[in-house]
Amino acid sequence: MKTVLWFLIGVIGGFVAAHFMDKDPRGHDILADVDARINEFTGILGDAYREQQARLTEPGSN
Numbered sequence: 001m002k003t004v005l006w007f008l009i010g011v012i013g014g015f016v017a018a019h020f021m022d023k024d025p026r027g028h029d030i031l032a033d034v035d036a037r038i039n040e041f042t043g044i045l046g047d048a049y050r051e052q053q054a055r056l057t058e059p060g061s062n
Helices: 002-023 025-057
Strands: none
Touching: 002 025
């Protein structure tokens, strides 16, 4: 139970820190860059997943 409490404190603290960082123009730029990198990464993963799914469901691939 103590671990869950520390986890929640960490998550809430992260959100508060990100909120204050977003108010500062430099922090806003940093968060925008991190967001762009995350979106690029998840886009690459999504493309690879769809490519693999297409390959597996393609007729005659057995």
